[in-house]
Amino acid sequence: MEVVKNNIFLPEKGSLYQPFLGRIIEIKSLLGDTKLFKIKFEDEKLNSSFTYNPGQFVELSVIGTGEIPVSISSSPTLSGVIELCVRKVGRTTEALHRLKENSLIGIRGPYGNGFPVKEMKGSNLLLVAGGLGMAPLRSLLKYALDCRKDFKDVILMYGARNPEQILFKDEINKLSSRKDLKILLTVDKAESEAWKGNVGVVTSFFDSIDLDEKETFAVICGPHIMFKFVIQKLLERNFPKEKILISLERRMKCGVGKCGHCNIGEYKYVCIDGPVFNCWDVLDIPEMI
Structure with missing residues (x-):
């Protein structure tokens, strides 16, 4: 009916x-x-x-x-x-x-499952976003800032194609004045001299951050081409695999595991087993990224 x-x-x-x-x-x-x-x-x-x-x-x-x-x-x-x-x-x-x-x-x-915010409490947060990947990470960032006492250091690394493609630019500019948040912003190309920030890939920031890897959740969302490079950097720094989280934003349709569009590997569906997976999942199912 x-x-x-x-x-x-x-x-x-x-x-x-x-x-x-x-x-x-x-x-x-x-x-x-x-x-x-x-x-x-x-x-x-x-x-x-x-x-x-x-x-x-x-x-x-x-x-x-x-x-x-x-x-x-x-x-x-x-x-x-x-x-x-x-x-x-x-x-x-x-x-x-x-x-x-x-x-x-x-x-x-x-x-979907979302980020394990209860498990994250009391830890550092390292958010690594690329392009439109800033959209889902904005939810976690704003949550962490609204519940700031629940988390230790919060760092946002965000890379865009050029200065004109920076998502939530006004918000990020306002947040950059906060002393309890570190923002590292970069662009692939800057044709205008007006851009005074960093030029290069987002992974170029990893050598400049000082975090206790064992006490940090690293969260990644962006174009799939960046996943392997970011994960490689995190593993080189000995981040625990279970604390490296990847948000996949692809191929979903029905949202409830019925249509099969987002099937990955043999038994997993992005819409119900994800869209948030940890590094162990990625290593078990290479085609995930």
């Missing part, structure tokens, strides 16, 4: 694929092809009860167009709304980018 609300057909209540209606209350343009959507659920009870861990994702549906998996970019400490960072790369994301504030969309989830 289908339910109709505001001329939108929804699956029967309790269905695995049932989205909740959400309203876009704010849209912020981050880059030419990337926007940040702030979403509030139409159901007020859901607004107060919806919880998630940093690193989890939701399935966002544009009514009449399609559905996409999107990592949550906000911190669970931000109650009543969620923030989703979406790059325009296909039909559904193009339709989403055409929507205006106050538009209705569908949200189901949260899905």
Whole structure:
């Protein structure tokens, strides 16, 4: 049986694929092809009860167009709304980018395992992001800053293609003044002399950080080409493999392990076994990266 609300057909209540209606209350343009959507659920009870861990994702549906998996970019400490960072790369994301504030969309989830924040408490955090990988790591970063007393040193390494492609640039600039956070920012190329920061790959920072590897969780998210190089650097520094965490943002579709699109190895699915994996998983399943 289908339910109709505001001329939108929804699956029967309790269905695995049932989205909740959400309203876009704010849209912020981050880059030419990337926007940040702030979403509030139409159901007020859901607004107060919806919880998630940093690193989890939701399935966002544009009514009449399609559905996409999107990592949550906000911190669970931000109650009543969620923030989703979406790059325009296909039909559904193009339709989403055409929507205006106050538009209705569908949200189901949260899905995936997320980061083990309870285990991370009392440890250092080293966040290594590349490109759009800053979007899911933003959730963990903002959570760590909101719960700052729960963590030791917090370091963000972030690499972008060029200064114009730095995601959340204004936020990062503001955060750089905090004394309880170290930000190391780099770009691959800087054609303008206005850029006074570092030029080079993000792994060039590893020799300059002073952390107790045994007391540190290293978290990586970005283009797959960077994973092997970052993991290699971390292993050279003797970071424990179980504390090297990789967030995979690829191939997911249904979000619940039914469609098989995100199958990796023999038995694992990114959407239910991940999207966060540790280094042992990567070594066991090389095709993961």
